[in-house]
Amino acid sequence: MSEALRVESIGHTYGADTKAPFSAIGDITFELEQGQVACIVGPSGCGKSTLMRIMAGLMRPTNGTVAVGGTAIDGVPKELAMVFQDYSRSLFPWLRVRQNVEYPLKHIDKPTRRELAVAALAEVGLYGHENKYPWELSGGMQQRVAIARALAVQPRILLMDEPFASVDAQTRAGLEDLVLSIQAETGITIVLVTHDIDESVYLADRVVALSTHPSTVLEVIDVDLSRPRDQLATKEHPDFLAYRHRVYQLLHGPKTVRRAGGEFNSSSSAPTSTEPVDMATGS
Amino acid sequence: MNRDRVWSGLSAVVSIGATVLIWELLTRASDSLFLPPPSDVFPHLFSGLGGIGKPPYLSSSASDLFLGDGFYDDVVPSLWRMIRGYVLAVVVGVCGGTMLGLSNTAREYCHFVVNFVRAIPPPALLGVWIVVFGLGDRPKIYLIAFAVVWPILLNTIDGVAAVDEQRKQVAAAFRIPFRRQLTGLYLPSASPKILSGMRIALSFALIMMIISEIAGATNGVGLRLIEDVTFFNIPDLWATMVFLAVIGFIFNGAMSLMEGRLLRWQQEAARSQDA
Numbered sequence: 022m023s024e025a026l027r028v029e030s031i032g033h034t035y036g037a038d039t040k041a042p043f044s045a046i047g048d049i050t051f052e053l054e055q056g057q058v059a060c061i062v063g064p065s066g067c068g069k070s071t072l073m074r075i076m077a078g079l080m081r082p083t084n085g086t087v088a089v090g091g092t093a094i095d096g097v098p099k100e101l102a103m104v105f106q107d108y109s110r111s112l113f114p115w116l117r118v119r120q121n122v123e124y125p126l127k128h129i130d131k132p133t134r135r136e137l138a139v140a141a142l143a144e145v146g147l148y149g150h151e152n153k154y155p156w157e158l159s160g161g162m163q164q165r166v167a168i169a170r171a172l173a174v175q176p177r178i179l180l181m182d183e184p185f186a187s188v189d190a191q192t193r194a195g196l197e198d199l200v201l202s203i204q205a206e207t208g209i210t211i212v213l214v215t216h217d218i219d220e221s222v223y224l225a226d227r228v229v230a231l232s233t234h235p236s237t238v239l240e241v242i243d244v245d246l247s248r249p250r251d252q253l254a255t256k257e258h259p260d261f262l263a264y265r266h267r268v269y270q271l272l273h274g275p276k277t278v279r280r281a282g283g284e285f286n287s288s289s290s291a292p293t294s295t296e297p298v299d300m301a302t303g304s
Numbered sequence: 305m306n307r308d309r310v311w312s313g314l315s316a317v318v319s320i321g322a323t324v325l326i327w328e329l330l331t332r333a334s335d336s337l338f339l340p341p342p343s344d345v346f347p348h349l350f351s352g353l354g355g356i357g358k359p360p361y362l363s364s365s366a367s368d369l370f371l372g373d374g375f376y377d378d379v380v381p382s383l384w385r386m387i388r389g390y391v392l393a394v395v396v397g398v399c400g401g402t403m404l405g406l407s408n409t410a411r412e413y414c415h416f417v418v419n420f421v422r423a424i425p426p427p428a429l430l431g432v433w434i435v436v437f438g439l440g441d442r443p444k445i446y447l448i449a450f451a452v453v454w455p456i457l458l459n460t461i462d463g464v465a466a467v468d469e470q471r472k473q474v475a476a477a478f479r480i481p482f483r484r485q486l487t488g489l490y491l492p493s494a495s496p497k498i499l500s501g502m503r504i505a506l507s508f509a510l511i512m513m514i515i516s517e518i519a520g521a522t523n524g525v526g527l528r529l530i531e532d533v534t535f536f537n538i539p540d541l542w543a544t545m546v547f548l549a550v551i552g553f554i555f556n557g558a559m560s561l562m563e564g565r566l567l568r569w570q571q572e573a574a575r576s577q578d579a
Contacts, residue, residue, distance in 0.1 A: 077477050103477040110470040114573040115492045124488060125478035156573040174478065 024091060025055040025210040026076070026178055032084035032235070033071055045071045046082070047235035053227065055177070058204055058211045060221035063231030064272055069214045072236075073182045076212065077103050089178065102176035106183040108163040112155040112170075118142065119151035122170045141173035142166070144206075145199060161192035165199070172203065181213040185220070194252050197224060201250060218272065222264045223250060230271045239271045340539045348543035358528055358540055361547050374528075379547070382524040385441050386513040389448025393505060397453045398498060401460025402490065411461065418457070426451035427515050434520045444516035451512045452505035459501030463494025496570050499563050506559055510552050 033046040045068035053059050063069055074080040076087050078097035086093045089100055105111040112121050122138040145165040155163050171179055185193045204211055215221050221228050222244055230239040244264055255261055324342050331341040350362050359373035404411045433443040467490055475485045517526025532541040
């Protein structure tokens, strides 16, 4: 497998030249191979969105580099597409569903463009909804449109910034499985930011747990759960619970944060029965 | 739906009828020479007084589209100047407003100048512009454009500056070239604001059309009004009022129709968010 994305000693300080600089990101390093799913999980306000924007090339970090496919990025790389959290603000309400998906493809000739858009919409299960407006669809369907728009540019890396935070739990599970099946079919690399620990473990090959600001990587956890994953079977598996346990303690145990590496490397198969106790002491 | 339409059409006819009736009764009760009843006014839409009277707005000839010499000699030149002035204002207002809306710095620099120049009452400029641009159509067109450009300009600035931050990031993340961001994101997003500015400007343009003919005009509805006053053609004067009201009504209706078509997405999107 080849390296798809490398985040190298990224640090970011807002207003560095002002009297009150705010250090959002301390030092983040991790890498990702082609075809992997990584979930970046951390407490709210830990600079997840800042990191996302840096990886997308929308923002230049104060320190460090992001490399896509081995080359450092300068601006938005063309191998990359993005899904934003708030679908109602990321889709264009004056365009129909198909036109929304075609919008980033305007440099391609019309028949091909249309074909790509319709195929992408079919992939997310929206065949037949091409001529509707986004506001005629439910929240979950709108987020599918946003995913189709990202897939239509045929990216090698898909960045998703808390993509399921604005939909209800039922819809959320459906969208998680949609993303996993698309990943399995296309072999695309996915980086997904979330604050939901269960979601991160369920989706990821690799969970990057971040501390509060200025954020650093607490630990990169390789999740070795079999694929395809299943909302019931996977989430009831003892290994899933152990991974969940570990990520939870990383994020919520204030004392254990500093010695995270040593403490938890040996506890990957922590018995599930102790979990409620740990959760109580952790919070 | 269809019943509603019939109903609103019926209520419009009734209310217009009632208004005309009250107008008739009030003016008959008054014996002022300057307040002729509508039964005296309406015939003047079709036939002039003869002699010092002006040609009428309407005619019975189908080949003239039922429009009289008064329409072709005075209303058409007036409207043509108004439309040119209005279009000029839309072009300048939308282009200038987009530039100022995109740049915070430009907006800060221009804020004072815009508000200062805007404070000049447009009719005060009529004399100045006749001196600068001479007689004929140009000073009138520029006067109309100057007067009505402000609501378009200011609304465009507002609309373009208020484009959602996340939509801008979408455009950036998908590497959309700037020109297509303008046509695909900024202008559609600002279109509700721009159109409401254009609507305000249109009714204002009709006012300025009349005012621009107060001095230095050789034809036009405004000139007619002044001459009718001068020569005491009082029923003609009122006939012009009625005709202007109809023109204003038609313009407003056309504007509403256009707004409804272009902004259906906005109204529907707002409605679906409330639900």
